[in-house]
Amino acid sequence: MISFIILMSIVICFSAVLALALNFQWGSGGMVNFGLAGFYALGAYACALLMLKGGFNTFFATLGAMAIVAVACGLVAIVTLRVTEEDYFAIVTLGVGEMLRLVALNEDWLTKGALGLSGIERPFNDWVAPTSYSYVMLGFCALMVAATVWFLNKLARSPFGRVVRAVREDDVVAATLGKHVLWARIRIFAIGGALIGLAGSLHAFYYQYIDPTQFSNIVIAYAFMAVIAGGRGAYLGTILGASIVMVLLEGSRFAKDLIPSLSSDQLAAIRIIIIGVGLIALLIYRPQGFLREYRLQANLSGSKQQSP
Amino acid sequence: MLTVKDVAKSFGGFRALNGCGLEVRPGTITGIIGPNGAGKSTLFNIIGGLFPPDQGVVELEGRSIAGVRPDKLAGLGLVRTFQISRELGELTVLENMLLAGQGQSGEQAWANFLRWGLVREQEARTLAKARALLERVDLWHLANDPARNLSGGQKKLLEISRALMLDPKIILLDEPTAGVSPLMSRALTKAISTLRDDGITFAIIEHDMDMIAEICNPIYVLAEGRTLTSGSFAEVTANEDVMKAYLGKVAA
Numbered sequence: 001m002i003s004f005i006i007l008m009s010i011v012i013c014f015s016a017v018l019a020l021a022l023n024f025q026w027g028s029g030g031m032v033n034f035g036l037a038g039f040y041a042l043g044a045y046a047c048a049l050l051m052l053k054g055g056f057n058t059f060f061a062t063l064g065a066m067a068i069v070a071v072a073c074g075l076v077a078i079v080t081l082r083v084t085e086e087d088y089f090a091i092v093t094l095g096v097g098e099m100l101r102l103v104a105l106n107e108d109w110l111t112k113g114a115l116g117l118s119g120i121e122r123p124f125n126d127w128v129a130p131t132s133y134s135y136v137m138l139g140f141c142a143l144m145v146a147a148t149v150w151f152l153n154k155l156a157r158s159p160f161g162r163v164v165r166a167v168r169e170d171d172v173v174a175a176t177l178g179k180h181v182l183w184a185r186i187r188i189f190a191i192g193g194a195l196i197g198l199a200g201s202l203h204a205f206y207y208q209y210i211d212p213t214q215f216s217n218i219v220i221a222y223a224f225m226a227v228i229a230g231g232r233g234a235y236l237g238t239i240l241g242a243s244i245v246m247v248l249l250e251g252s253r254f255a256k257d258l259i260p261s262l263s264s265d266q267l268a269a270i271r272i273i274i275i276g277v278g279l280i281a282l283l284i285y286r287p288q289g290f291l292r293e294y295r296l297q298a299n300l301s302g303s304k305q306q307s308p
Numbered sequence: 309m310l311t312v313k314d315v316a317k318s319f320g321g322f323r324a325l326n327g328c329g330l331e332v333r334p335g336t337i338t339g340i341i342g343p344n345g346a347g348k349s350t351l352f353n354i355i356g357g358l359f360p361p362d363q364g365v366v367e368l369e370g371r372s373i374a375g376v377r378p379d380k381l382a383g384l385g386l387v388r389t390f391q392i393s394r395e396l397g398e399l400t401v402l403e404n405m406l407l408a409g410q411g412q413s414g415e416q417a418w419a420n421f422l423r424w425g426l427v428r429e430q431e432a433r434t435l436a437k438a439r440a441l442l443e444r445v446d447l448w449h450l451a452n453d454p455a456r457n458l459s460g461g462q463k464k465l466l467e468i469s470r471a472l473m474l475d476p477k478i479i480l481l482d483e484p485t486a487g488v489s490p491l492m493s494r495a496l497t498k499a500i501s502t503l504r505d506d507g508i509t510f511a512i513i514e515h516d517m518d519m520i521a522e523i524c525n526p527i528y529v530l531a532e533g534r535t536l537t538s539g540s541f542a543e544v545t546a547n548e549d550v551m552k553a554y555l556g557k558v559a560a
Contacts, residue, residue, distance in 0.1 A: 154420060154421070155420065158427065159407075159409075159413075159415045159427065160417045160419075162407045165396070170394050173394045173396060174396075175357075175378040176356065177387070178382030178383055178474060295403070296403050296452070297400075297452050298451055300449060300452065
């Protein structure tokens with residue numbers, strides 16, 4: 001049981017990083033990303049291939065995957081938003097995401113297609129005994145979640161964070177106030193992309209084996225649910241949201257113990273039903289999510305600061 | 309300062325503007341009036357860079373700004389407000405103000421991690437400026453509230469104050485008193501004329517004739533996408549064509 005909880009915590013951690021990336025792109029920046037599963041796959045494959053074919057170590061493979069997904073996301077934003085309205089952006093991300101998944105499935109020479117890539121190396125593997133490795137992996141993943149939240153919270157409190165939220169609220173006003181909206185959106189999507197690359201790398205490290213079925217589009221629904229549950233723009237809430245989604249998903253395995261007559265097909269369906277019912281209940285009882293987005297609370301009574 | 313000549317703009321088959329022109333001289337409050345559908349807001353949208361004119365000249369201080377992006381115009385000293393208040397509702401009143409500060413290094417994501425000293429210093433300066441402007445319009449005590457919670461009049465005040473954060477040379481106001489109580493409307497009128505005395509040029513679209521009569525000179529009358537006439541309030545109201553445009557040809 002302990003080992004199950006540890007493994008599940010690891011899954012929660014890299015799911016949380018993925019949901020945090022979405023929370024930045026969509027929650028804070030208002031950019032819908034329906035290609036999340038595809039970019040997630042790109043991150044995982046990029047990390048795995050950099051190690052398996054490029055001979056990089058885990059650290060540089062992770063950095064490389066982050067850079068590759070960031071550039072891919074940035075390019076999608078540039079190409080789409082230059083020529084079209086933001087409304088079509090969601091559809092383009094959906095198409096690009098599906099395209100990335102199909103590349104993984106069909107380009108056998110690179111990705112081994114449906115067979116998937118195996119033998120992916122793990123960080124710190126040489127330094128610890130295999131029996132205690134899952135603790136190290138959990139610590140590493142938890143550290144990555146903490147670093148991501150710290151980074152995003154720091155951005156949210158910065159002038160850049162104001163621009164991000166302003167672009168979401170009203171892009172025309174942001175432009176009128178002198179902000180370069182297209183450039184802001186490209187950066188929002190690329191920074192989110194880097195985090196998706198990080199999540200994909202952690203995914204690859206954890207499973208040590210990746211294939212295209214791991215990145216089906218249902219992942220997008222889970223991520224959106226985690227963000228909505230935690231609160232749009234509230235990064236700590238996303239960790240909570242991701243935990244709830246994953247506990248519901250994985251916890252439903254135990255339904256078989258309670259109701260032995262369930263077939264495995266029924267069980268698989270029940271997991272999806274639980275997620276759906278959970279989302280509806282959430283939208284009825286707490287549509288704004290558990291936590292709130294950061295808002296500047298200045299000291300109003302303090303003396304006037306002298307401008308230099 | 310701002311020159312518009314023979315501007316035309318069509319949306320599909322509809323000619324919103326057809327040979328419209330005006331001249332805003334420095335230090336004036338230039339009023340733009342006309343019946344609904346005359347093309348006033350379309351004119352502001354063209355000057356403000358939301359879309360380019362089909363033809364015609366738009367110049368700011370002798371430099372063509374037709375089709376120039378809104379964020380570039382802000383850098384050139386031209387800011388506008390909107391007919392329906394467009395506060396950034398989820399941001400606080402203060403954040404709305406801080407956003408409008410120009411030349412903030414912290415708008416580069418990396419600078420917040422590598423040059424945080426500079427960012428913090430700029431932030432303090434922007435905050436002091438925002439506070440002074442908010443105190444002037446009595447909004448400082450609401451600075452931490454989400455802007456969406458403000459009343460209609462307060463939103464208008466916030467929009468003008470936010471525009472002032474850019475140290476603009478010229479501000480385009482689209483119906484500043486629309487949906488504002490008479491008392492607040494008086495306060496707005498006073499605030500605008502004070503700002504004019506401080507050296508800011510205004511172009512105002514307005515339906516409130518008291519305000520027009522009190523502070524606007526010259527006044528341009530638009531009808532059916534054309535500039536009908538211009539002049540002082542007395543000159544414009546004495547013009548028969550203006551009455552026709554407002555009341556329709558039957559009444560005349």
